[in-house]
Amino acid sequence: MREALFIKKNKDRWLNNQSAPPQSPDEMAKVFTQLVDDLAYAKTFYPTSKTVQYLNKQASDMYLSIYQNRKEESSRLVYYWKYELPLLIHKHRKSLLFSFVLFMTFFLLAFFVAVKDAELASNFFGNSYVEKTLENIKEGNPFGIYETGNPILSWLGIMINNIKVAFLSFTSGIFCGIPTMYLLAYNGAMLGIFDQLFVAHGFGVQFWLVVFVHGTLEITALIVAATAGFVLGKSFLFPGTKKRIDAFRDGAKDGVKIMIGILPAFVIAAFFEGLFTRLYNDIAWLTTFLTTASVLFVIWYFIIYPVQLVRKKKKGLEEGGALHA
Template identity: 40%
Template sequence: MREATFVKQNKDNWQRFESALQNNALESPGELSNLYLEVTDHLSYAQTFYPGSNTLHYLNSLASRAHQKIYRNKKESKNRFITFFTEEFPREFYQYQKQLLLAFLVFALFVAAGSFSAASDGAFVRSILGDAYVNMTLDNIANNDPMAVYKKMGEMEMFLGITINNVRVALMAFVFGIFAGVGTLYIIMQNAIMLGSFQYFFYEKGLLWESVRTIWIHGTIEIFVIIVAACAGLVVGKGILFPGTYSRLTSFVNGIKSGLKIVISTIPFFVVAGFFEGFVTRQTQMPDWLAILIIASSLALVLFYYVFYPIYLHRKTNNVSINRIPKTT
C-alpha cells in the first residue's frame, strides 16, 4: 500500500485518538487499550513499509504517549521485576543495536591502539598501569605465579570491591553521555587502552595465553557489559544530538530513561563478573578446558541477552502485528 493511501485511510482515527488522549475523553481503560493496540499495529506496519518516514515518527510519538497514559497509574505486577529483564528491556533494547555496535567498535579500536602504543614505547605500559602494578606483576612472574594479584585479597572483599567498582564505571559511562556522548567515548577509550596495554605486557613476557585463560574468566562479562553501559551513554548522547520529531528536552529525557534501563540491566551481570573475579579467577591451577568453558559460556550469555534475544523478540512481535493487519493493495 502506498504511504499516502495508508495515511488517508487511518488519519481520522489517529486524530480522534490523539484528541482523546489530550482531553482525557476516553470512556474506559479498555477503550484506551484497544485504541493503543490499533496504533501499535499501524506503527509496526509503518516500521516495515515506510522506514524513516514522517508517518512512522508520528505513530511512534502517538504510541509512546498512549503507553505512558496506560501504565502511569497501573498497579505493578508482582512479576514486574522478572518481566523487565525477560521481556520489557530486551524488546526495547533492539532499537539500540547501532549504539551497541558503535560502542564495541570504538572499544576494539582503542584496545588495538593501546597494544600498538605498548609495543612502540617501552614506558607506555607503566604510564597506563602504574609503576607499582607493573613491578608487582614482574615479581609475581619471577616467582612463577604471574596471576598472583588475584589471590592477594580475600574472596568476599574482592567480590564486593570489584562489583561496586564495575557498577561505578558503568554509571560514569552512562552519565557522561550528557556531554553529547563524547564523555562516554572518553570512558571507553580509557578502559580500552588500559586493556590493550595490559594484554600486550603479558604477550611481551611470553604469558599471553596464561593471562587470557585467567583474566577473561571474569573479564568476558565485565568488559562486554561495560561496552553495554557505554551504549547507554551513547543513547543519551543521541537523544541530545538527534531529537527527531521530539523537542530536544523531551528527547533528552527519553534518552536518560532508556539509558538508565540499560544500566540497570547490567547490574546482575556485574554481580556475576565480580563473583568470578573474587572466587573463581584466583583458581589459576584449573585445567584449560574448564577456563575455556567458562569464558565461552560467558560470551554466549552476553551475546544472547544483548544481541540475539532482542532481535528474536522484535521479529516475533513484528510478525504477530503484521499478520493482524488486513492485507490491502
C-alpha cells in the same frame, strides 16, 4: 447503631472505593483495613443483612486486587529481563555498535603502541603493579595478582568501583557524550596494554582464558553502560521530530532502564573476579568453562536474542494484519 444509620455514615466511602480504587500500596492497605472493620461490624450486628454480602464482595475484590498486584510486581522483573531490556538493546543497536567499535579501536591502538613503548604499561598501571606482574611471570604464575586479597572484600571493592565507573559513563553522556567516549577509550586502551604485557611473555591465550573469567561480563557491561550514555547524549543533541525536552526524557528513561539491566552483570563479574579467577591454576576446567559460558551468554543475549525477539514481533504483527484483512 441502626443499620440505616451505619449505611448512611459509610455509603459515600464504599461507593468511592468502587468508583476510584486506591492506587498506592499504603492507601490500599488503609482502605482495605477500614473495609474489613466495617465487614466485621456488619457481621456482628446485621448478620443476615445484604450489607454484609455487599461488604464481603467489596473486601474480596480488593483482596484479589492486592494479590494480583503483588503477582504482577514479581512477574514484571521477568518480563523486563525477557523482553524489555533485549528490545531496548536492539532499539539502540547502532549506539551499542559505536561503543564496541570505539572500545576495540583503542584496545588495538594501545596494544600495538605498547609493543613499541615498554614504559606504557607502567604509566597506566603503576610501577609496583607491573613489577609484581613481571615477577609472577618469572615465577611461572603469571596471573598471581588475582590470588591476592580477601575474596569477599575483593568482590565488593571491584563491584563498587565498576558500578561507579559505569554510572559516571552514563551520566556524563549529557555532555555531548565526550566524557563517555573518553572513559570508554581509556578502558579499551587499558585492556590492550594489559593484554600486550602477557602476549610479550608468551601468555596471550592464557590471558583470554583467565582474565575473561570475569572480564567478559565486566567489559560487556562497561560497553553497554557507555551505550546508555550515548543514548542520553544523542537524545538531547538530535531530538528528531520530537521536542528536545521530550526526546531527552525518553532517552534518559531508556538509559536508566539499560543501566538497571546491567547491574547484575557487574555484581556477577566482580564475584567471579574475587572468587573464581584466582582458581585458574587449581581448577583450570572451571575457569575455562566460566569464560566460555560468559562469552556464549553475551553473544546470545545482546546480539542473537534481541534480533529473534524483533523478528518474532514483526511476524506476529504481520499475521495479525493478515487475519484482520
